[in-house]
Structures are given as C-alpha cells and as structure tokens.
Amino acid sequence: MKNKHMKNQYIDIDNAREDEQRAVMQNIIKAGHCPFCMENLQKYHTSPFLKETKNWLLTTNRWPYPNTKHHLLAILKTHKEILSELTAQEGAQLIEILAFAQKHTNAPGGGFAMRFGDTDYSSGTIVHIHAHFIVPDIDAPDFEPTKFKIGKDKEKRKS
Numbered sequence: 001m002k003n004k005h006m007k008n009q010y011i012d013i014d015n016a017r018e019d020e021q022r023a024v025m026q027n028i029i030k031a032g033h034c035p036f037c038m039e040n041l042q043k044y045h046t047s048p049f050l051k052e053t054k055n056w057l058l059t060t061n062r063w064p065y066p067n068t069k070h071h072l073l074a075i076l077k078t079h080k081e082i083l084s085e086l087t088a089q090e091g092a093q094l095i096e097i098l099a100f101a102q103k104h105t106n107a108p109g110g111g112f113a114m115r116f117g118d119t120d121y122s123s124g125t126i127v128h129i130h131a132h133f134i135v136p137d138i139d140a141p142d143f144e145p146t147k148f149k150i151g152k153d154k155e156k157r158k159s
C-alpha cells in the first residue's frame with residue numbers, strides 16, 4: 001500500500017485496521033483535521049451519539065474489533081492527547097458514561113481500555129483521547145477472545 005507511513009499530528013494510519021478505515025483516514029489527513037474534535041466529528045463520524053455529557057460523547061465504533069458484540073467509544077469533547085492533561089472531573093465523568101454504556105448495552109460483563117500519547121507506544125490511530133467499551137460476542141460460533149493491542153509492531157515503526 002502506498003502512503004504507508006501517512007500521518008498527520010492527529011492520526012497514525014499505520015495503526016488503522018481496515019481498508020475502508022484507511023481510506024477515510026487518508027482524507028482526514030489531507031484536510032489536516034483531528035477526526036474526534038467536535039467540529040469534525042459530524043463530518044467524518046457517521047455513527048449516532050448514544051449519550052452526551054459535559055465532557056464526553058458516547059458513540060459506536062465505526063470499525064468494531066473482531067469478536068465484539070458491542071464496541072462503543074467514549075470521546076473526550078476537548079482535544080487532549082495524554083492522561084496527565086485530564087482533569088479529575090473528566091475522569092469521573094468517563095466512568096459515569098461507561099456505566100451508562102454498560103446499562104445501555106445490558107452487558108453482563110466486558111472491558112474498557114484507553115490509549116494515550118505517542119502512537120508507537122499506544123498503537124492508537126487517533127491521538128485525541130477516547131476510551132473503548134467492549135463487550136465480546138462470546139456466543140458466536142467461531143468466537144475468539146477480543147484483543148486490545150498496545151504498542152506498534154516493530155516493522156511498522158519508522159526508526
């Protein structure tokens with residue numbers, strides 16, 4: 001694939017998982033936008049918002065991980081990239097919106113995870129802080145456990 005190491009300050013396409021996702025990300029990179037900032041979210045994110053609080057939005061992941069029954073994203077409404085930028089209130093409201101996600105999906109169990117900072121370390125695609133809420137589809141006939149990767153593969157790193 002050409003544009004292999006295509007990247008802007010908000011997106012690392014090396015960590016994208018699907019071709020359609022890569023195509024969408026390439027357009028966003030060309031525009032120089034952060035896809036998760038509020039003014040761009042409606043432009044690029046076609047999934048409905050399930051809940052909005054003062055600091056967070058809850059929506060479905062357009063590219064859910066394999067083996068998930070529910071894969072939601074809680075997106076911070078201001079542009080921040082590292083954990084130490086978050087306020088205590090933003091932290092508390094993250095747990096509140098994840099609790100809503102649990103009730104909303106009627107999840108008997110699952111997990112949530114959040115990456116931050118340098119995408120070589122996080123293996124995130126979008127650096128704008130967001131948390132993943134994941135309920136695995138354990139009843140699927142070909143089910144395999146859902147895996148959440150942290151850290152980019154050696155061969156995909158630039159140096």
Ligand SMILES: [Zn+2]
Binds near residue numbers: 034079080
């Ligand atoms: Zn942003």
